[in-house]
Amino acid sequence: MEATETVSAPAKTAGERLEGGKFLTFQLLNEEYGLEILTVREIIGIMDITTVPKTPAYVKGVINLRGQVIPVIDLRLKFGMPEGEYGKRTCIVVVNVNGLQMGIVVDTVSEVMDIDAENIEAAPSFGTQINTDYILGMGKVQGAVKILLDIGEVLTSEEMVMMEEIAKVAPIAGEGKKGKKKDEE
């Protein structure tokens, strides 16, 4: 319905006032988070994740998505939350970050919703010690608050480099692991 606004949205950087638009909302430890719809590539159910050695704990590994190797991180671990068990509702949201496709493991996806600009508050400041750059703002929907994430700021540049390298190296590791996706379920 308000496609014009959403199309112009992607170039925004953290700290600026965000325009309203469509957001994909998902759950993480009983909290609702939002992602700009245009950063989302695809939503898939949980599948086999090939572990890549010598990576940080939050990097779960890589998946083979229709022949394309995509690194996957666990957002819970990235945000320092307790690790959750992967179930039937667990989803991987494939996002496009600065041209790199990357999977994010979330508890479950909720819906695609419109949030108007007037319903979005800037990220709260907790002082200089705490970096809140990865938060685009706070979306108020029907009395609840959804934390809108700037996925480009969630990972630092070094981490991004590492992800790229994982994506490059991984195809070799990813080969021969197909056909066991549904074992967990």
Added chain:
Amino acid sequence: MFGNSSLGKKLISGFIGIALVVLAVGMVGYRSATVMEGETKTIIETMPLADASMEMMLAVLKDELVIMDMLETNDAEKVEEIWKEHEENVESFDSFADGILGGGETEAGMIFAAKDEKLRQLVKDADEFHNGSFQPLIKEIHDLTVDEIALSKKAEENMRDVEKAYDEVIETAESLEGNIKNRINSLIAKGASAEEIQNKESGWADLSMEIKTTLAETRIVIEEAGQSFEAGHLAGLRNEYDEKIDEFDGWISALLQGGTTAEGMIAAIDVPELRGLAANLDKVHDQQFSPAAESFFSVQNELGDIRAKEHKLDEEADVVGSKMMTILEGVEQRAGATVDATAEESVQVAESSITQIFSGIVAGFVLAIALGILITRSITRPINAVIDGVAEGADQVASASAEISSSSQSLAEGATEQAASLEETSSSLEQMSSTVQQNADNAGQAQQLSTVAKDTAVKGADSVNKMIDAVNEINTSSEEVSKIIKVIDEIAFQTNLLALNAAVEAARAGEHGKGFAVVAEEVRNLAGRSAEAAKTTSGLIEDSTAKAKMGSELATESGEVLNEIVSNTTKASDLISEIAAASREQAEGINQVTKAVTQMDQVTQQNSAFSEETASASEELSSQAESLKDLVDRLGEIVGGAAVAGKGHIVHRVAGRGVAGQRGGGVRRAAAAKAHIAENIHEILHKEGPEKVPVRKVAPAKGATSKTVHPKDVIPMDDEEFREF
């Protein structure tokens, strides 16, 4: 203790007991006196032994004095006196030793031969030692003393010889000297030269002087030897004597032959007169003086030897004497110890026997009194008890017989009442019999009904089991349905994801994707609805599963209850059949009871007749009790005087009856009793009437009338006991 013995036995045993105590005390006294007599005898016999041993010691001590005296004396007569003394001592010693060993009269009184073997051995040893060592020693000393005295005399004689010889020799020597002096004087008067005299006569005068001196010295040596008894000293004096003799010979030879002497050159005497005198001197000296001296010396030497021996024997006597004394002391101690021990024993025996006799007397006294009391009581007590018992028994018999007669009357009445009751009982029993029969029939019907109920319950249990199977099937179906619903839910989730992806794509497409976005939203809604429906269905299925489960449990419970009903019904059926059987048995039992009642009726009528007979017998019993009471009164008088006799308290109810207390009278009385029965019945029935008296003693009812008056039942003593009185 005498509870069951006869009177005679009791008395005899009491006297025997006292006699035994007296005998025991007497025996103790007799035994003690015997022992003490023996002890006293031993003391009497042993005391002189101690005295005798003392006497023996005294004899030995006297002998020791004898030895001392003997060694001191020089008188031959006194020696013999002392020796006699010694012989007396020996005699005394021997007499006491013999007295101890063999018994007999001694100067110290009568001595009994010692019985103690050790003492005898000691005395024997002492005697042996006395004979073997002590006496020979004294004998030896005696002999030596005799020898010594003889030798002493000889020595004195020799001394006199020596003195005589000496006087002669010295006289000769003085005459020689006087002649020489005369010649010198005459020569001087003739005017001979001094030198001439000096060369000859002067030397002779000197020599004659020397000879006199030497002779005097020799005499002194001999005198000294006369006082000496010691061998070494005597030998020294002998040497000195020999030297003096040599010196004398030297002087004489110088006078006769001339030569050099200690006085210088001497010329031989050339005057014949002087020469003769000198030769005479030499002769007298050699022939008289020297032999006398020699003889003296030899006797003196012998005396010395004897004295040495005496000395030695004296020492030996000390040793032997002390040994002798030791042995005799042993004898005395032994005898003294025997006396002391025996005396002590005797005192102990006396003390213990005094105690024993005293305690025996006390015990005997106490025992005699105790036995007296005991026996008297053991005799009187049972008799009094018997009297009391008999009196009481007679009393009771009298009253009991009255009671019996009245009871018999009431018994007869009771028997009639009983007969009427029995008829009523009989009719009641017939009624009961029909009721029991009805009971049995009802029980049979109940049994049939319970069987039907049991079958029905079994059918119910089968139906419930089928129901449980059906419910289980429902559960299985529910599980399958829930699986399907899970699949539907899965599909809904996937559809939701697809719809979201479509929405994302639509957003990406911007304005172009708007319509697509709407479709995607709709799809998502559908997915949500189907998920919701699946969830609802799932809840319903769960609910129905839970309910089915509950139904299954209830059905199981019902099955159990039904099974219980089946088993209980079976039990009920069994019980009812038992009731039926019991009812039949009851019916039979009642028939038997009916027969028994009929029999009882007959017996009751017989009882009525017997009770009348009993009444008459009890009357006779009463008269027997009366006569018994009289006997008991007499017995009481014999045993305890009027006091006991006063205890009699039977009321004379039946007067004029004969006394039936004689031996064997009871049997005859029993025969006579039967004749009185009819009369008695009449009396009791009409005089005393049918008053109710509580029955204490019931006499045997069936024709045992004669037994009730047997004397053994009436008199609680047998013939033997009677005879004792």
